[in-house]
Amino acid sequence: MIQHDALVVGGGLASLRAAIAAHDGGLDAAVLSQVYPIRSHSGAAQGGINAALANAEGAEDDSPEKHAYDTVKGSDFLADQDAVEVMTSMAPGIIFEMEHWGVPFSRTPAGKIAQRPFGGAGFPRTCYAADKTGRFLLHTMYEQTLKRGIKVYPEWVVLSLVVESGVCRGVVAYHMPSGEFRAFAAKAVVFGTGGYGQVYAHSTNTLINSGSGMSVAYHAGVPLKDMEFVQFHPTSIIGTNILMTEGARGEGGYLVNNRGERFMKNYAPKLMELAPRDMVSRAIQIEIDEGRGFQGGYVHLDLRHLGRQKILERLPEIRDHCLHFLGLDPIHSPIPIQPGQHYSMGGIDCNVDGETPLPGLLAAGECACVSVHGANRLGGNSLLETIVFGKRAGEKAAQYVKGREWKDAGDAVFDGVLKQVESRVGALSQGSGREEPSAIRQELKETMFSNVGIFRDRLPMEMALNKVKELQGRYRRLRPVGKGRVFNLDLLRAYELRGMLDLAEAITAGALARKESRGSHSRLDFKQRDDQSWMKHTLAHCTADGPRLSYKDVTITKWQPEERKY
Amino acid sequence: MNFVVFRFDPERDREGHFDSYPVPAREGMTVLEGLLYILDDLDPTLSFRFACREGVCGSCAMFINGSYRLACQTQLKELRGATVRVEPLPNFPIIKDLVVDLTSFFEKVDKVMPYIKTASAPPEKERLQTVAQRQRINEVIDCILCGACQSACPAMWTNKEFLGPAVLVKAYRFIADSRDEAQQERLRLVSGEDGVWRCHSVFNCVEACPKKVNQTVAIGALKRRALVQKLKFWQRRTLSG
Numbered sequence: 001m002i003q004h005d006a007l008v009v010g011g012g013l014a015s016l017r018a019a020i021a022a023h024d025g026g027l028d029a030a031v032l033s034q035v036y037p038i039r040s041h042s043g044a045a046q047g048g049i050n051a052a053l054a055n056a057e058g059a060e061d062d063s064p065e066k067h068a069y070d071t072v073k074g075s076d077f078l079a080d081q082d083a084v085e086v087m088t089s090m091a092p093g094i095i096f097e098m099e100h101w102g103v104p105f106s107r108t109p110a111g112k113i114a115q116r117p118f119g120g121a122g123f124p125r126t127c128y129a130a131d132k133t134g135r136f137l138l139h140t141m142y143e144q145t146l147k148r149g150i151k152v153y154p155e156w157v158v159l160s161l162v163v164e165s166g167v168c169r170g171v172v173a174y175h176m177p178s179g180e181f182r183a184f185a186a187k188a189v190v191f192g193t194g195g196y197g198q199v200y201a202h203s204t205n206t207l208i209n210s211g212s213g214m215s216v217a218y219h220a221g222v223p224l225k226d227m228e229f230v231q232f233h234p235t236s237i238i239g240t241n242i243l244m245t246e247g248a249r250g251e252g253g254y255l256v257n258n259r260g261e262r263f264m265k266n267y268a269p270k271l272m273e274l275a276p277r278d279m280v281s282r283a284i285q286i287e288i289d290e291g292r293g294f295q296g297g298y299v300h301l302d303l304r305h306l307g308r309q310k311i312l313e314r315l316p317e318i319r320d321h322c323l324h325f326l327g328l329d330p331i332h333s334p335i336p337i338q339p340g341q342h343y344s345m346g347g348i349d350c351n352v353d354g355e356t357p358l359p360g361l362l363a364a365g366e367c368a369c370v371s372v373h374g375a376n377r378l379g380g381n382s383l384l385e386t387i388v389f390g391k392r393a394g395e396k397a398a399q400y401v402k403g404r405e406w407k408d409a410g411d412a413v414f415d416g417v418l419k420q421v422e423s424r425v426g427a428l429s430q431g432s433g434r435e436e437p438s439a440i441r442q443e444l445k446e447t448m449f450s451n452v453g454i455f456r457d458r459l460p461m462e463m464a465l466n467k468v469k470e471l472q473g474r475y476r477r478l479r480p481v482g483k484g485r486v487f488n489l490d491l492l493r494a495y496e497l498r499g500m501l502d503l504a505e506a507i508t509a510g511a512l513a514r515k516e517s518r519g520s521h522s523r524l525d526f527k528q529r530d531d532q533s534w535m536k537h538t539l540a541h542c543t544a545d546g547p548r549l550s551y552k553d554v555t556i557t558k559w560q561p562e563e564r565k566y
Numbered sequence: 567m568n569f570v571v572f573r574f575d576p577e578r579d580r581e582g583h584f585d586s587y588p589v590p591a592r593e594g595m596t597v598l599e600g601l602l603y604i605l606d607d608l609d610p611t612l613s614f615r616f617a618c619r620e621g622v623c624g625s626c627a628m629f630i631n632g633s634y635r636l637a638c639q640t641q642l643k644e645l646r647g648a649t650v651r652v653e654p655l656p657n658f659p660i661i662k663d664l665v666v667d668l669t670s671f672f673e674k675v676d677k678v679m680p681y682i683k684t685a686s687a688p689p690e691k692e693r694l695q696t697v698a699q700r701q702r703i704n705e706v707i708d709c710i711l712c713g714a715c716q717s718a719c720p721a722m723w724t725n726k727e728f729l730g731p732a733v734l735v736k737a738y739r740f741i742a743d744s745r746d747e748a749q750q751e752r753l754r755l756v757s758g759e760d761g762v763w764r765c766h767s768v769f770n771c772v773e774a775c776p777k778k779v780n781q782t783v784a785i786g787a788l789k790r791r792a793l794v795q796k797l798k799f800w801q802r803r804t805l806s807g
Contacts, residue, residue, distance in 0.1 A: 102682030111694035
């Protein structure tokens, strides 16, 4: 059996940073990733990463505390304030470390790291490298794993945790290129497996973001926290929903309706286009719904006034995306945009050190919920979260592992889980049903987007919950999937689909139960935020009958809830 | 649109063949979307790599109608004729269908010290870099390691050990970075017998690159610096001899 002190699952920023921290903490750490690490979704992040460096003109008074306040207010006061302060106070240090490791940040005239304004932020605080910040961070992080000789297992998909006597002892994974299924033993497992964007239609996310890590943890009995909070990014290209960075508005881009109005003046007169994402997405949706959008359901993101030079220098990649996928040049034409599913505020329940309720399992990044984003994440805080909490999870794993001996003669438990997985896979290829997995997947995605989307209401959500249950039933009658083992996408996608259905159920159940509007969770039947009853985190526990919900309090330290005005 | 797709299943086939699939084209459809349509609606046994679907992750480099392309970035309407011929990247071992084995490529990346190396202690804050210094690496950092140029390079066809254009670009990315302090060491790594001198400036790599990185400019700069390094070495030897 393959064994490592720490197994880090996922190839994005959070997991690579965790692997580096675990390695530097003296562990033999290895990375298991569904793709080559540089292919991960972190690389699709464009606009930047927040830290109160005060490098930009007019940002001299910025501080980690102000960054924390903006984050808490942006979260609609659902974030745990102690965790937010951990993140914002570590931010400058991790940015400088990434710079020392070689990230090619854009520069100010003085040669410092360049920073731009982003939504909901009091100062230009978002450090950027043109509009390719995530990609450069990811490539640099990967370079640092190579430097340390950290073992990477590419194209290994984790299908199950191995848990014995309430302790996580490893994983079972599928190696796509060889078709092999294998158990891996570890003293600690860190999940940095990303979000579930593919549960929704119209997602900006990478096509591989099925949320499989979240569902694997959920099925192993680890609760998922605040799953009802789903972020919709205001600006994604109509149709393909390819992301148009918030940096486009940070650099001065306008949102314009079919009357030529900058309609944000009616929703957030002070911050205008740079209000937080939940508010801007709602505003765009209202404009479209009330007939002030364009035929086909979109509004314009207009960059023309920024001029050719600024667009080429600061936003070259979104320009390329427009050229490739729309056949238009934003230097000369406005960009047709609509909100798209973008990010999961919710995730695997964990603390500021990544520890989940399951000893030996840690989590960081989008798959985790600390919570630092509460009900709505600010742009530029997710890249920050991956690195801060990836590092902390890796360090905690190193502490946890030290002094723990390998448990002898424990192979039976690994063989048992391996056999379970193989029999589930076998069952998928021997099914006698006729249900088409791609049809179930598509119906799920459309249902979630229409019924558990930007605006929510009891009846549509109840219909969604019934629909998910129907789809779960149909999933049990799948047509047989292909028997081949090597790079079997049919098998992988069928396996993932089960997890996607269960995540959708947890999202919808949490949303139905939360009878208020807060951040991204905006209910037409409960329009007000209700601090009396709902200043609490939702926990969804997996049971045979679907999710069981429980709640825990939000940590408030410095900032009492106030009305969110921008 | 008729998709003609290379198929090879190591569990069943001795050699590859092509299968045809009718794909209903629609406005704005990409080759990747066509392949996903085949997977979902026509043939679930098809294998290919994909992730970001927007040209930034480098997963879906393929040989499409005789050109090196990212499937996700290739619009059907850009292609001439009613047939799309989709093949795996040439000159890599085939795992299954359109999926090739990139292990040797990533091993080569690891050979050129692909990370920034500094001798001096880092400052408390960021290392300063002027806008002009940053501009020097602006193009080469766009490489997404998709493997297209490694596949297209004729020097690699005859010498499998040649580092190849993408790997040399990776090395150059650090050599040209004002913050790196290991330029001489790295130059020695790329100027050995499997390094820069194997490049004969055929420019296939430049044409293959989906991110418009000009690898030959980077390799040319490496050659000049390697030459200077050699000359200095001989100068020192002559002077001390």
